[in-house]
Amino acid sequence: MTKEHVIEMRNITKKFGEFVANDQINLDVRPGEIHALLGENGAGKSTLMNMLAGLLEPTSGEILVNGEVVSIDSPSKARKLGIGMVHQHFMLVEAFTVAENIILGSEVTKAGGVLDLKKATKDIKELSEKYGLAIDPTAKISDISVGAQQRVEILKTLYRGADILIFDEPTAVLTPSEIEELLNIMKSLVKEGKSIILITHKLDEIRAVSDRVTVIRRGKSIETVTIEGSTNEDLAEMMVGRSVSFKTEKIASNPKKVVLSIKDLVVNENRGVPAVKNLSLDVRAGEIVGIAGIDGNGQTELIEAITGLRKVKSGDITIKGQSITNMSTRQITELSVGHIPEDRHRDGMILEMTVAENIALQTYYKQPNSKNGILNYSYINEKARQLMEEFDVRGAGELIAGGDLSGGNQQKAVIAREIDRDPELLIVSQPTRGLDVGAIEYIRKRIIGERDKGKAVVVVSFELDEILDMSDRIAVIYDGSIQGILDPAQTNKQELGMLMAGGQLNKEGANV
Ligand SMILES: Nc1ncnc2c1ncn2[C@@H]1O[C@H](COP(=O)(O)OP(=O)(O)OP(=O)(O)O)[C@@H](O)[C@H]1O
Ligand SMILES: [Mg+2]
Known part of the structure; x- marks a missing residue:
């Protein structure tokens, strides 16, 4: 039949x-x-x-x-x-x-x-x-x-x-x-x-x-x-229902002083083996440093160490000159650090809470979100409505559970929360994971906008097009260390791919 x-x-x-x-x-x-x-x-x-x-x-x-x-x-x-x-x-x-x-x-x-x-x-x-x-x-x-x-x-x-x-x-x-x-x-x-x-x-x-x-x-x-x-x-x-641009327009970067400085960092993965090995990297105000690498080369552990989700074994991380090595996530957040995590369910939101509560997740304990330990829900919900409008988070409203937003809209809600806190250092993993073409266009513009406002931005992405499109400098991570730093205007996917696989470039002056 x-x-x-x-x-x-x-x-x-x-x-x-x-x-x-x-x-x-x-x-x-x-x-x-x-x-x-x-x-x-x-x-x-x-x-x-x-x-x-x-x-x-x-x-x-x-x-x-x-x-x-x-x-x-x-x-x-x-x-x-x-x-x-x-x-x-x-x-x-x-x-x-x-x-x-x-x-x-x-x-x-x-x-x-x-x-x-x-x-x-x-x-x-x-x-x-x-x-x-x-x-x-x-x-x-x-x-x-x-x-x-x-x-x-x-x-x-x-x-x-x-x-x-x-x-x-x-x-x-x-x-x-x-x-x-x-x-x-x-x-x-x-x-x-x-x-x-x-x-x-x-x-x-x-x-x-x-x-x-x-x-x-x-x-x-x-x-x-x-x-x-x-x-x-x-x-x-x-x-x-409208035409979409596939490339993000941006002006030249204007990097200022170092905001994030990583020196000889060693971080273990869960089984006790080093995943980050003597890694050093500086990120300045007003620049986007893209981190390119094949999954499993230490990028997850690196980001977790910077944001306080994982212990540092040795070496040092400073933000605006202050060592944050082994501080708690809350202490690091309070130093004006925003984090859009790679796993939005594990580290980005609490699915059972409302969208509004999720948007207040990093600041609920402060005024005007709360006073004397009592949450001001009319403010929290109104703020969420505003951000959902601004970032085009679509769904039945701010009072549905975070887990009932569609995947892409969850992502937009997390990004809205982190950007709205106006952090001086923004750490972003897989920013456009699951976003539609229109939303990608908007989110990349917003992140580049943060850089234009003088923020230091780190972007980890598996998508080389995204790395090439957004970064001012590209750091290739391989086997837990930085294999090379490239100028996106002077490189291409082939070169990046070669470094990502542990190879070397034999041309002069590729590193910036
Ligand atoms: N249990 C639920 N309660 C309320 N609204 C819901 C629930 N489940 C889904 N929705 C809503 O239904 C709509 C469609 O969601 P769905 O997850 O199917 O979108 P999608 O097309 O898969 O989007 P994405 O590309 O972001 O994954 C969304 O507005 C979502 O918030
Ligand atoms: Mg979906």
């Missing part, structure tokens, strides 16, 4: 209270195709997919899987129907190992029902090698970077062997080579007869692998088009 569609969603509406997140959306997926789902932050993509994964049920509308009307009322039902989803926000158990997380819910047992962790670990190793997704099966989730967590999520879905795979922004925290690898994996999966729905904000990725793309805007399906028939500009415009 041949079926025309593996998935058909007809007139799907999903409401949260009065708020309409999906409004009569139609989507169909053909067997063996990669179907991209494109839309602005908060457009309703994850909500729509969560209904296929059994995490949410539609308020109205019909879902057909392989031509039959179904009710997907639980994740196990979705699994029975052959649907697997790589979630935008990882659903991993922090206290468990990588292997335990991957097999959770599909445990291999020995005779007598005993869990065969040895066999599972071996299978996972093989799977990880087959697909080029490097992980350590024995590491605890709480000890690994977001990039590694993303690889675990992907392996988990592959391990379960679903026929219809949903990838919700799988590439947001992967490095360029991992992204290429993943796109190849997708192509081979459809050759094996699987069908894929791919959510990504990166138009080139959609172009590289997908057959058709459905655009949704503010909860409504706008159009389904073939990829050949449309340019990136067309897609961006369909999505946001």
Whole structure:
């Protein structure tokens, strides 16, 4: 029997209270195709997919899987129907190992029902090698970077062997080579007869692998088009309803005195092995220093040491001449340091609290947020409304839980909070993770605006385009040390890639 569609969603509406997140959306997926789902932050993509994964049920509308009307009322039902989803926000158990997380819910047992962790670990190793997704099966989730967590999520879905795979922004925290690898994996999966729905904000990725793309805007399906028939500009415009600039305009930097100074820094990773090794770096007022590197070369530990989330083993970090080595995060924050963390869920917000409380998270104990220990909610909520307006944080309002904002809007809320505190040193990791093209344009402008106001800015990003676009100087980190410092106007991705892999440049005067 041949079926025309593996998935058909007809007139799907999903409401949260009065708020309409999906409004009569139609989507169909053909067997063996990669179907991209494109839309602005908060457009309703994850909500729509969560209904296929059994995490949410539609308020109205019909879902057909392989031509039959179904009710997907639980994740196990979705699994029975052959649907697997790589979630935008990882659903991993922090206290468990990588292997335990991957097999959770599909445990291999020995005779007598005993869990065969040895066999599972071996299978996972093989799977990880087959697909080029490097992980350590024995590491605890709480000890690994977001990039590694993303690889675990992907392996988990592959391990379960679903026929219809949903990838919700799988590439947001992967490095360029991992992204290429993943796109190849997708192509081979459809050759094996699987069908894929791919959510990504990166138009080139959609172009590289997908057959058709459905655009949704503010909860409504706008159009389904073939990829050949449309340019990136067309897609961006369909999505946001206006034309978008892909390059950020900026004036020359005017660096002043050193704000952040790092000398011979050594920082251990969780297992006690040095991840940052004798690293030295200065960052001045009025400049953006971009840190480029392959995931796992010490950038996470470096940022955690600067922001007080991790202990320094030896060496020194000073901010405006004052040593902050091993101060608490609160003390460092109070020295006028802003931090946009790589893992917004772990370090950026408290998902159960309201958006407004999250926006007040760094300053709630001070006037005018509170007085004599009593929170002034009318001020806190009003302030949140203002910032949500200014930074275009979209959602049902400032009183919903932070976790109920869409991924990109959570990111915007964290950025709004940190920039609004007007810090002299702004530490930013993966600033545009999960943002749509319009929001990326705006956020990069705001961060560059901070530099123009004389702030010192450090940007860590896996995206070399972002590093090249935003930085005034680029520090390449390799194996825990700075491998070279480059002028973005004088370098390119090839050179950066070479340094990132531990190579040297043989040309004169490349370092600045
Ligand atoms: N449980 C909830 N309660 C209230 N609003 C919700 C809830 N879940 C989702 N929403 C809202 O529904 C809208 C769509 O969210 P969704 O996560 O589907 O967006 P998205 O298209 O995936 O965006 P992004 O690109 O940022 O991930 C958002 O405005 C979000 O705040
Ligand atoms: Mg989403």
